[in-house]
Amino acid sequence: MFEFTDDQLALQAMVRQFAQEELAPNALDWDERKHFPVDVLHRAGELGMGAIYVDEEFGGSGLTRCDAAMIFEELAHADPTISAYISIHNMVTWMIDTYGDRQQRARWVPVLADMGVLSSYCLTEPGVGSDAAALTTRAVRDGDHYVINGTKQFISGAGVSGIYLVMVRTQDTGHAGISTIVVEEGTPGLSFGPEEKKMGWHAQPTRQVVFENVRVPVANRLGAEGAGFGIAMSGLNGGRLNIGACSIGGGQAALDKSVDYLKERTAFGGPLINQQSILFQLADMEIELVTARTLLWRAADALDRGADDAVKLCAIAKKVATDAGFTVANAAIQLHGGYGYLTEYGLEKIARDLRVHQILEGSNEIMRLIVGRIVAEE
């Protein structure tokens, strides 16, 4: 568990080369231009990155959650924004493959796996975030169709994605009244808000998704009516690991850049890296990252095994990893002095990108709520 196999090393080498050649040289440019590189995502998909831990039957790569953690860390080392979008897309692909029937899987998994079609996970609403069970977007049954009305907020990929996995209310019975429905682009009544202006994640669009009398066949519902909340939460367990891995990758990039810089930057008669206070700071950053990575692998292993404590470990790992990534990125800015504040050096982008990881996929406060409740029940 704590040493990569030959297969994992080969996977890592490929992802690293892909990330360093296809993502890293463009990351700052995409950030500046707010460019969502769908062509590069499609190439990533052709290599298997759209369905990493999805069954091979309909085109998934059949890898483990541990493999995924390693993959997202490598991608995020080059660009946290792109890695995080691929994480969200994988969450959707996995949910459709896991909870869809054969027809649904055969129809959607192959196109999602190669990322020829992108996807969006639609849970949060303008007035409903952490209290997801209170969501209000409504789907009313009308014969063989549902008619959906409502608005989803902060939706990554919205406006570009071809598939929207939407959590909707089908009954007024709290979390037991939520269902999961696939809505395809082009469905009449589906529209999008303007692109949100935001602190980071500039290379992926975030918009509202608006449903006005959107008619969708009942055959687009994943699983049973009322099963949606469980589906949404089970997708998030993996999503939390992935986003944690994205934070570790971004943090590692910030640390690596810092070490290089401090070896070259001289002050007070020598390279800054010779200063003990600097070494202590670098050590703290390394300690944060190694601690987080170790915990993340443990949680990934628990999810792979379907262990009883997987939910708790995923929540702990998500909090620890996303806090670690941001702390390290922020420290790296300080170590770079004024240069850390300049866009050109790439540090401020990492910090901007990683900041939101502490908020989404369940905020870190919700991670504490999950852990606290489990502890209280034990």
Next chain:
Amino acid sequence: MKLIVLVKEVPDTYGDRKLNLETGLADRGASEAVLDEISERALEAALTYADANPGTEVVALAAAPAGSVSTVRKALGMGADRAIHVADEALAGADIVLTAQVLAAAIKRDGFDLVISGNVSTDGSGGMVPAAIAEYLEVPQLTGLSEIEITDSKVSGTRPIDGGAQRVSAQLPAVVSITEAFPDPRFPSFKGIMAAKKKPFETVSLADLGVRADDPEVARSIMLSIAEKPPREAGIKIVDDGEAGKDLADFLLKNRLA
């Protein structure tokens, strides 16, 4: 159609590359070992043909130390059908002729329609192995190609030369070598990587191939001495005190650079 692609493990071009001053051999611990990019381009050429022509067999062939398995396996991850790895301690420090003799023996033993190789490796930079293999196999060679077309019975291509380009072709079986003008190689996909370990991977020794590294009848190059590259000396700095133009011209004339 059976295509044999020569693949070579080399020290990463972007890392430190060192020679061991005691043995005269490349210090393989000094940097990461990778599949030579020109090998990957040669493999890409073979795989592109195979993609368009079902029934094509692509075999990756390497002469490399026993520890190079994962590097050779990358060729399988990219899509080669099987690999032949010639690994033998007697090959340490093998010269161009011995390397070509061994690879030719492995190719002949396996049978082939076309051998595709990079034109020159990034470490040894000899650039003679493909031609030597063609001699051993007694088949035509088209070296230094910038483009290739393969048909059932013939291979042809373009070979850039000083001031022009040659159109060349040969009947199969043949040996070709390709240049960096070829398209970028594909990445191995996750599925390719996971399938690679299930593909045939044959390790053969010199004895299997009937080649003797120390055959007294065959001339071999022997390294007599080796020395570290001398450290670079600082250049001359010309400060402009009004005479810099003249100083610069003098420097160029003196060093026959003008």
